[in-house]
Amino acid sequence: MTAAPDRPRAITPATPVGDRVFRGAVRFSGVLVLLVMGGIGLFLAFQAVPTLRVLGWSFFTEHLWRPESNRLGILSIALGTLQVAVVAIVIAVPVATGTALYISEYAPLKAKRTLVALLDLMAAVPSVVYGLWGFFFLQEEIIYLSRWLSTYLGWLPFFEVRTDVTAAVWEKSAYTSSVFICGVVVSLMVIPITASVMREVFASAPPGEREAALALGSTRWGVIRAVVLPFGRGGVIGGTMLGLGRALGETIAVALIISPAFDVKFRVLEKGGNTISELIALRFGESSPFQLSALLAAGLVLFLFTLLINVLASMVVARSRSGAATEI
Amino acid sequence: MTTLAEPDTGTDTGTTPNTGEPPEQSPRRVGGRTLDDVLAATGAALGGFALVWVVYGNLLPTSGKLGFVVCWYLAFLLLYAGVTALRHPRAVIADRLGAAVVHALAALLGLGLVLVVGFTFARGAEALGHANFWVSDLSGAGPLDPLEQGGVLHALLGSLVQITIATAITLPLGVACAVFLNEVGGRLARPVRTVVEAMTALPSIVAGLFIYVTVLVFAGFQRSGLAAALAISVMMLPIIARAAEVVLRVVPNGLREAGLALGASQWRTVWRVVLPTARPSLATALILGIARGVGETSPVLLTAGYTTYLNADPTSGPMVSLPLVTYTLAKSSERVDQVRAFGAASILLAFVLLLFVIARVVAQRSTKGGRR
Numbered sequence: 001m002t003a004a005p006d007r008p009r010a011i012t013p014a015t016p017v018g019d020r021v022f023r024g025a026v027r028f029s030g031v032l033v034l035l036v037m038g039g040i041g042l043f044l045a046f047q048a049v050p051t052l053r054v055l056g057w058s059f060f061t062e063h064l065w066r067p068e069s070n071r072l073g074i075l076s077i078a079l080g081t082l083q084v085a086v087v088a089i090v091i092a093v094p095v096a097t098g099t100a101l102y103i104s105e106y107a108p109l110k111a112k113r114t115l116v117a118l119l120d121l122m123a124a125v126p127s128v129v130y131g132l133w134g135f136f137f138l139q140e141e142i143i144y145l146s147r148w149l150s151t152y153l154g155w156l157p158f159f160e161v162r163t164d165v166t167a168a169v170w171e172k173s174a175y176t177s178s179v180f181i182c183g184v185v186v187s188l189m190v191i192p193i194t195a196s197v198m199r200e201v202f203a204s205a206p207p208g209e210r211e212a213a214l215a216l217g218s219t220r221w222g223v224i225r226a227v228v229l230p231f232g233r234g235g236v237i238g239g240t241m242l243g244l245g246r247a248l249g250e251t252i253a254v255a256l257i258i259s260p261a262f263d264v265k266f267r268v269l270e271k272g273g274n275t276i277s278e279l280i281a282l283r284f285g286e287s288s289p290f291q292l293s294a295l296l297a298a299g300l301v302l303f304l305f306t307l308l309i310n311v312l313a314s315m316v317v318a319r320s321r322s323g324a325a326t327e328i
Numbered sequence: 329m330t331t332l333a334e335p336d337t338g339t340d341t342g343t344t345p346n347t348g349e350p351p352e353q354s355p356r357r358v359g360g361r362t363l364d365d366v367l368a369a370t371g372a373a374l375g376g377f378a379l380v381w382v383v384y385g386n387l388l389p390t391s392g393k394l395g396f397v398v399c400w401y402l403a404f405l406l407l408y409a410g411v412t413a414l415r416h417p418r419a420v421i422a423d424r425l426g427a428a429v430v431h432a433l434a435a436l437l438g439l440g441l442v443l444v445v446g447f448t449f450a451r452g453a454e455a456l457g458h459a460n461f462w463v464s465d466l467s468g469a470g471p472l473d474p475l476e477q478g479g480v481l482h483a484l485l486g487s488l489v490q491i492t493i494a495t496a497i498t499l500p501l502g503v504a505c506a507v508f509l510n511e512v513g514g515r516l517a518r519p520v521r522t523v524v525e526a527m528t529a530l531p532s533i534v535a536g537l538f539i540y541v542t543v544l545v546f547a548g549f550q551r552s553g554l555a556a557a558l559a560i561s562v563m564m565l566p567i568i569a570r571a572a573e574v575v576l577r578v579v580p581n582g583l584r585e586a587g588l589a590l591g592a593s594q595w596r597t598v599w600r601v602v603l604p605t606a607r608p609s610l611a612t613a614l615i616l617g618i619a620r621g622v623g624e625t626s627p628v629l630l631t632a633g634y635t636t637y638l639n640a641d642p643t644s645g646p647m648v649s650l651p652l653v654t655y656t657l658a659k660s661s662e663r664v665d666q667v668r669a670f671g672a673a674s675i676l677l678a679f680v681l682l683l684f685v686i687a688r689v690v691a692q693r694s695t696k697g698g699r700r
Contacts (some may be wrong), residue, residue: 022595023512029501030508033569034520037527040538040562047541098433106430121684122441124616126623128651129673132658133444136451136666144392188440195437219423249531251626252655277533277626284540284630292541299534310529 041303048297051290059297063264065279067291074276074298076262080179081275081302083268084254085247087183092190092247093240099191100198100239105224116199123192131253134185139257142184143175146269150175161270177259179273185253190243197242197317201235202228238317245306245313251277276302368411368424376403401432448673455671466636466653471662480672482638483653486553487676489642490632490649491622493557494564498621499614502568509569510576511584511598521573527566535563536627544631551633553647559627564617571613579605608691615687619680625651650676 015023052059055072062073103115147170150161163174209227218226229236254275260282261272276298284295380400408428412421454475455461461479469478505524509517539559543549579602587597603610633646634656641647648656650672657669 016593016595018596019594022598026504026508026512027514027516029504030512030516030520033501033505033565034516034523036562037523037566038519040527040530040535041523043538043542044534095433095437098430099437101430102434106427106434117684117688118438118441120616121681122437124619124623124680124684125444126625126651126673126676126680128623128625128654128658129448129677130444132654132669132673133447135658136670137443137447141394145394148395188444191437191440219419221423221426222419224426225422245529249529249533251531251533252629252651256655256658277531280533280537281626281629284537289545292545296537296541299531299537302531303529303534306529306531307526311526314525 044296044300044303047293048300051294051297054290055294059294064262065283067288067294072291072294074301076264077274077276077279077298078301079264079266080273081248081277083179083266083273084182084186084250084275085244087180087268088186088190088247089240089244091184091187092194092243093236095187096191096195096198096239096243097236099195100202101224101228103195103199104202105220105228116196119192119196119199122188123196127189127250128252128256130185130188131256134181134253135256138184139176139181142181143172146175146178146180150269158266158268160267162267163270174271175269177257177271179258179268179270182254182257182273182275183268185257186247186250189250189253190247193246194239194243197239198232198235201232201239201317205231234316234319238313241309241313241316245309248302248306248309249277250275251281254278255281364415365424368408369428372404372408372411375407376400379403379407404428445677448670448677451667452670452672452674455667456674461668461671465638466668467638469636471660471665473664475664475667478636478668480650480653480668480675482636483648483650483672484675485638485640486556486632486647487622487649487651487679489640489647490553490557490560490628491618493554493642494560494621495618497557497561498564498568498617502565502617503572503610503614505569506572506576507598507602509573511594511602524566524569524573528570530563530566532563532624533626533630535559536630538562539627540630550644551631551646552644553632553639553642556628556632556647556649557642559631560621560624563624563627564621567620568614568617571617572610575606575609575613576602578609608693611690612687615683615690619683619687622649622683623651623676623680625655628652629655650679 051072055062059073060078061075062071063076064071064073065077066072099119103112103119107115146161149159153159154161161174163171205228209231210223213223213226255278258273258275258278259271260274260278262274263272265273280295280299283291287295377400380396380403384396384399405425405428409421409425412424458475458479460476462484463481464477464479465482466478466480467482505520509521509524536559539555539562543555543558544551549555583601583605584597587601588594592600628649629652632648632652634648634652635646637645639645639647654669654672654676657665657672660666660669
């Protein structure tokens with residue numbers, strides 16, 4: 001007669017078999033990616049150990065790369081890598097900022113989508129195409145700029161070129177294959193990355209503040225100065241650093257243009273220079289196991305460098321976007 | 329009551345005179361250009377041109393076309409600022425100069441893109457015009473042979489084979505990894521996400537070096553298309569996984585909850601709700617990742633080997649791809665080889681453009697036909 005007492009239904013139902021299989025498979029692929037990717041990092045680190053043990057600190061202070069006499073060091077190539085990246089960034093930041101501002105503030109509404117697509121397209125153009133262009137087109141044109149800079153600004157140590165700048169017939173080859181030309185070409189690859197990060201952040205500047213500035217009688221440039229740039233500062237810094245990460249790792253364009261040299265110098269307009277990735281591309285084939293390990297160590301240094309910069313960049317960008325939400 | 333009525337009568341008395349004589353009021357123009365804007369800009373541009381035309385080469389320490397344009401632009405800025413200062417306050421000067429600088433920088437970048445693409449196609453057109461360039465390999469054609477002999481079919485085929493293998497590896501793995509990070513999660517998600525993000529920083533040459541050392545030196549395999557595809561995969565996997573994760577993260581949580589509330593299992597929710605919602609942007613992200621992979625030279629340079637023969641078998645023998653052929657031929661000092669390099673680069677660029685257009689079309693169609 002008495003009814004059975006009500007019992008609460010179990011809230012967490014048993015997971016269906018399909019779900020268990022699904023979760024297992026997806027988790028497996030996640031672990032696989034973790035193993036493969038983490039394995040690469042660990043492999044690089046372990047491969048670099050014997051080199052560093054044999055060479056010690058001299059690996060970082062030696063500027064020559066002469067495996068036959070056991071003198072291997074990355075001082076000059078690390079310096080060259082940084083120089084190419086710095087030249088690229090110095091050119092890229094103003095152009096990318098201008099482009100991002102143009103697309104987010106000045107461009108007509110209808111053209112905006114197309115312009116963003118063009119920017120993405122520029123990021124997708126293969127680096128070998130930029131390299132070809134730099135080698136066959138830009139180099140012929142830009143050596144005049146190099147010469148002008150070294151003639152009139154040669155008193156700055158990094159614009160100096162060790163050649164007779166006042167000669168009647170000037171030596172064109174002294175200005176070709178330089179770090180500067182590589183930097184200009186690499187900047188073309190950096191700009192789309194940097195500009196698209198900046199544009200996104202600029203476009204997300206709060207409309208209320210924009211309208212407030214306009215309502216107070218501000219001009220369009222005033223809105224940019226007072227609202228867009230302060231709100232987008234994180235994007236500017238983060239985008240620049242992401243671009244820097246790309247600039248450090250660029251290989252093929254540099255390998256096409258630069259003529260390898262192993263001296264420690266800061267004269268970016270002068271012929272000759274080297275970067276880590278270019279060294280790997282040139283030397284991997286003829287390497288003994290020891291030299292290969294040294295190349296891997298150099299690659300590890302490059303990777304750690306780009307990694308550090310990317311982590312910092314994503315932290316800065318993430319902080320500037322913290323207000324954005326995607327919930328409905 | 330009276331307090332309410334009083335303001336009414338007050339406003340009535342206030343409005344009656346206004347309706348009697350309507351003032352001439354028109355809204356101020358907010359956008360667009362005034363005559364003053366246009367005249368100031370064109371006047372400054374023409375004045376700058378004339379000034380530099382006279383002064384250039386006589387007084388200035390410059391010569392050449394580039395210098396002329398730079399000087400003209402600087403003179404334009406000076407005159408523009410001067411003309412504006414005659415009639416307007418400082419804020420307007422800053423506004424106009426800022427606009428001029430921003431437009432110039434954007435135009436500079438546009439010019440760069442046009443030059444890169446245009447120059448590549450212009451130099452490559454000579455090679456592309458020969459039918460044999462598309463249908464034969466380079467085995468019979470040396471650097472001194474004319475363009476009527478030899479082509480880059482082997483590289484085109486190699487590129488297609490390698491990118492197909494790399495896509496077959498990275499696409500399922502990358503998307504599954506993104507689904508894991510976003511839908512399943514758990515304690516493992518954090519390290520996986522960290523490592524994937526870190527690996528997007530891996531320079532492509534280091535990815536190539538890794539495959540070179542492990543597969544070719546340690547394991548003792550020969551250089552082949554498969555090794556090249558593996559190197560491309562190592563480079564593409566973090567890019568694709570990360571792009572897919574970003575796209576999945578944007579899928580609104582409400583849709584997931586709705587699917588689960590209707591009694592669907594998690595698997596069906598992901599398969600029927602999350603992935604279809606994200607499909608267009610997922611496709612765009614993946615196609616862009618593939619475009620990155622197909623244009624990458626440095627991993628292939630270390631692992632694929634170089635050959636002039638047609639080789640469709642990725643497991644044996646060297647197999648070149650379009651970027652590798654471009655790079656190798658560009659370093660030749662013979663003009664014919666350089667033209668071939670530009671031809672290969674043009675095909676590569678056209679391929680990337682095609683992928684890009686497909687990505688845009690996919691994204692466009694989704695935003696138009698979407699039911700949001």
